[in-house]
Amino acid sequence: MRGADPAWLPDEVFRPIGSRRTLVRGWGPLVDTVHEEVARACARFGGRVDRDAAPGPYDLLLDLTGSEASEAFTCERAGDLTTVTATGPSGLLYGLFHVVRLGEEAFTGERPRETCRPALALRMLDHWDNVAVHPVMGQVERGYAGGSLFWVDGRARGEPERLRAYARLLASCGINAVAVNNVNVHETEARLLTDRIGEVAEHAAVFRAYGIRTHLSVTFAAPIVLGGLPTADPLDERVREWWARAAQGVYEVIGDFGGFVVKADSEGQPGPFAYGRSHADGANMLAEALRPYGGTVHWRAFVYDHRQDWRDRSTDRARAAYDHFVPLDGEFADNAVLQVKHGPMDFQVREPVSPLIGAMPATRLAVEVQATQEYTGQQRHVCWLGPMWSEVLRFPVRQGVSVGELCRGGLVAVSNVGDDPYWTGHPLAQANLYTFGRLAWRPDADPREILDEWIRLTFGPGAAADLHAVLDGSWRTYEKYTAPLGVGFMVQPGHHYGPAVDGYEYSPWGTYHFADRDGVGVDRSAATGTGFAAQYAEPWARVYESPDTCPDELLLFFHHVPYGHVLHSGKTVIQHIYDTHFEGVEEAEEARRVWARLDGVVDVGRHARVAELFEEQVRSAREWRDQVNSYFFRKSGVPDAHGRRLC
Numbered sequence: 108m109r110g111a112d113p114a115w116l117p118d119e120v121f122r123p124i125g126s127r128r129t130l131v132r133g134w135g136p137l138v139d140t141v142h143e144e145v146a147r148a149c150a151r152f153g154g155r156v157d158r159d160a161a162p163g164p165y166d167l168l169l170d171l172t173g174s175e176a177s178e179a180f181t182c183e184r185a186g187d188l189t190t191v192t193a194t195g196p197s198g199l200l201y202g203l204f205h206v207v208r209l210g211e212e213a214f215t216g217e218r219p220r221e222t223c224r225p226a227l228a229l230r231m232l233d234h235w236d237n238v239a240v241h242p243v244m245g246q247v248e249r250g251y252a253g254g255s256l257f258w259v260d261g262r263a264r265g266e267p268e269r270l271r272a273y274a275r276l277l278a279s280c281g282i283n284a285v286a287v288n289n290v291n292v293h294e295t296e297a298r299l300l301t302d303r304i305g306e307v308a309e310h311a312a313v314f315r316a317y318g319i320r321t322h323l324s325v326t327f328a329a330p331i332v333l334g335g336l337p338t339a340d341p342l343d344e345r346v347r348e349w350w351a352r353a354a355q356g357v358y359e360v361i362g363d364f365g366g367f368v369v370k371a372d373s374e375g376q377p378g379p380f381a382y383g384r385s386h387a388d389g390a391n392m393l394a395e396a397l398r399p400y401g402g403t404v405h406w407r408a409f410v411y412d413h414r415q416d417w418r419d420r421s422t423d424r425a426r427a428a429y430d431h432f433v434p435l436d437g438e439f440a441d442n443a444v445l446q447v448k449h450g451p452m453d454f455q456v457r458e459p460v461s462p463l464i465g466a467m468p469a470t471r472l473a474v475e476v477q478a479t480q481e482y483t484g485q486q487r488h489v490c491w492l493g494p495m496w497s498e499v500l501r502f503p504v505r506q507g508v509s510v511g512e513l514c515r516g517g518l519v520a521v522s523n524v525g526d527d528p529y530w531t532g533h534p535l536a537q538a539n540l541y542t543f544g545r546l547a548w549r550p551d552a553d554p555r556e557i558l559d560e561w562i563r564l565t566f567g568p569g570a571a572a573d574l575h576a577v578l579d580g581s582w583r584t585y586e587k588y589t590a591p592l593g594v595g596f597m598v599q600p601g602h603h604y605g606p607a608v609d610g611y612e613y614s615p616w617g618t619y620h621f622a623d624r625d626g627v628g629v630d631r632s633a634a635t636g637t638g639f640a641a642q643y644a645e646p647w648a649r650v651y652e653s654p655d656t657c658p659d660e661l662l663l664f665f666h667h668v669p670y671g672h673v674l675h676s677g678k679t680v681i682q683h684i685y686d687t688h689f690e691g692v693e694e695a696e697e698a699r700r701v702w703a704r705l706d707g708v709v710d711v712g713r714h715a716r717v718a719e720l721f722e723e724q725v726r727s728a729r730e731w732r733d734q735v736n737s738y739f740f741r742k743s744g745v746p747d748a749h750g751r752r753l754c
Contacts, residue, residue: 111272112529112713114537115564116207116279118151123211124167125152132159133171137196140316141169141203166214167191167206171199178283178318179224180205182213189213197283197318198224204279208560229403229444229473229517230547231284231322232277233368234524238262238288239295248289249479251486252525252532257287261295263306264526270313273524278317280544284517285319290370290407292326300325300353301333304360311361320365322405327369327389328377329353340382341392354396366403367393368446373410386410386431387438394440405473405519406439408432408447408463415617420630423637424617425451425664428463437469444516446473449499451639452618454521455482455595456495456586459651459661462642465504465513473516474499478523478539482596483585485604486523486532488724489698490585491578493542493554500550505644511550518547533720534713537565538578555579570708577698584698586660588691588728589735591684593664594620594628597735605727606734620663622742626670627680628663640665659683670743681745688732689751695721695728 125148131141145156157165165188173194180193180202191202205223206213235248236255246254256273257264264270277285287310288296299307300323311321330336330349340346357364371378371389379389390406397404411427432445439445445467450458454477464472476496483490500511500518511518520543523531531537541561546552555575562574589606590597596618599607611618620627630636632652640651650656654666659674670681678686699721706714737754740746747753 110528111269112534112537114276114530115541115561116276117565118148119567120207120210120564121148122152123214124206125149125154127154127166127214128164129154129156129167129169130158130161130163130165131156131169133169133196133199135171135174135196136316137200137318138171141199144203145169164188169199169203171196177224178228179222181220181222182206182218183220184213184216184218189218200278200318201281207279208564225281225548226511226550227514227517227547229284229519230282230544231286231405231473231517231519232282232478232522232524232543233286233290233324233475233519234522235289235291235479236287237293237296238299239293241293244289244291247525248291249481249521250523250525251479252523252530252536253527254525256524256526257310263309265309267309267313269526270310271316273530274314274317274319276530276540277319277544280541281548282544283319284322284365285314285522286322286324286368286405288324290324290368291374291376292324292370294332296324297326297329297332299323300329301356304357308360311364315363320363321361322365322368323357324368324370325393326377327371327379338382339377341379341384341388342382347392347395350393350396354400354402358400358402364400364402366397366405366442368405368407369393370407370409373407374413385435385438387435387443390443390445391438391440394443398440398442401442403442403444403516404440405444405446405516407475408445409453411617413617414615417613417615417619420621421637422617423629423631423639425631425639426637426642427451428461429466429642432463432470433466435470436467439470441471444471444473446475446516446519448475449496449510452595453482455593456582456589457593457660457664458595459593459664460499460502460504460510462639462644462647464510465508465644466642471516472513473519474510474514475519475521476543478520478543480523480536480539481603482598483582484724484727486536487604487720488585488695488727489533489535489577489581489721490539491535491542491558491581492539493546493558493582494579495582496543496546497552497554500546509550514550518543518550520547529713529716534717535578537561566709570705573701573705573708577701580694581698584691584694586691587687588695588731590620591663591687591735592628592659592680593661595664596620606731608735608738621667622739624742624744626668626672627739627742628667629665630667631665636666670739670745679745681739681743682748684739685736685747685749685751685753688736692725692728692732695725699725 168190175195177195178197180198193199238258239261372380393404545557631639633641733754740753
């Protein structure tokens, strides 16, 4: 197998630094990392790097002026000297990568003093990696990029150089935290908390060199599974003492440990409900154990009834998080973060923003997105998610306040990375990883500028226009040939790849579209439906309540409407379904043609991998088109207005 792909940090992007004279001032492990990065570039491109008070002149000064925990830095250029200054070592590392992104521009002309700091303190990737291969979910749950970077054959993988290369990529785009195991904690993974904490420490040591704190997913039942107690009741003193000892043991080995990630009372995972306790009771118990060490508990809000009766239209999975957690606002400890999926369902290609975001002003919230493409093509389809995430982060929850401004607990993504040589399986899926990091640093950034930045770093200038054409719009293309107008799902049960319009329609998972001969969609209005629309603050409750004001792209999420209902676009629902599915396939075919033109422009291996995946994407898009159009033609009896074959 070939070595790991350099992704957006090929040697060439370090030429502007590596061919010049640099002075690094300051001491400490992260400053050592900065020096090593510059020294490696200078060894390749003939420059020079000195440490502290060596004589000049220099082209670049990287200057640590304090010992704070700040991640901020300043950058300026006066005369012939570019200067990066930071009061904290993490800031100096981020300042170095800022210069890398600027390239030659960093050393050209005058550059006024600019201060850069992350908008969000925590920018985190959750890896759903299993230590032992799960019989159903495999080594990486919902993973589409090979095996785990951390675990293999039931043990730590033991490849620090590969892990260091990964840490370097993450730090370069601003990510500062990782969780190294699956939120669905099985028996083997549970032991990482206690007798196998040394294996986690090995990973933490590698990440530490790039300013990244390591987190661990834990099972709420650990006192029973690991401690032999008869209960995991969060108000039982024996249980609280057990967790205090467990946290102490972790910090004795990993002094900068970030904290715990917990999935409780969700999809069969144990939690405080078994003892008549609340989610706040459970989270606060763990927060208390972590508090002496500065740790945080990330308590996931993905809680709903996964044994729903499909006949019962009053029960609505979309309502669940709000109903469970809003009454608990103000009851969570200050080092407990409620981790909320960006939409009310499950990372669909189109969902409204979760009403829970903005409804808990007295609770620290982290918003969770999904970089791994579980419902967006599983890294076999090009689907750049930057525009989706940007829409979420810019969404005005209330007047003058966006989602990005409410992420006091940070921004989290489910990782799309594995041991594949290209890291993300599909080489172009690297754009999602990079975009997440840059949006987590600055949620109001223009995602298309980030995309162009990634293209320039990864591929150089020669293919920029064609690559932008392939990626920009790929999310909407995917949406066009899959589930229409926000209704969601329609995927094969279990593995979730490929079309099955009724795949989950009669299941207990709460994932319905209610299509019949007359219409389609879920009535979530307050007047006649589940009342979900009323969970939103104004003006959104009013906007979503009526089909007349609901945005077209969310119509079927909020309303059951006749096939002849006329959208704001002027088309009927049924004609929109037909048209978008034909358009989506045509756009996928065009993207394949554009990529083919890049043969000889991008490297051979990368081009061949993407070309092969485009064949699968086009095949799958056609299958989606034909199944969805055929299904709704048979349901509605309405022919295509343009006379196209609907199978």
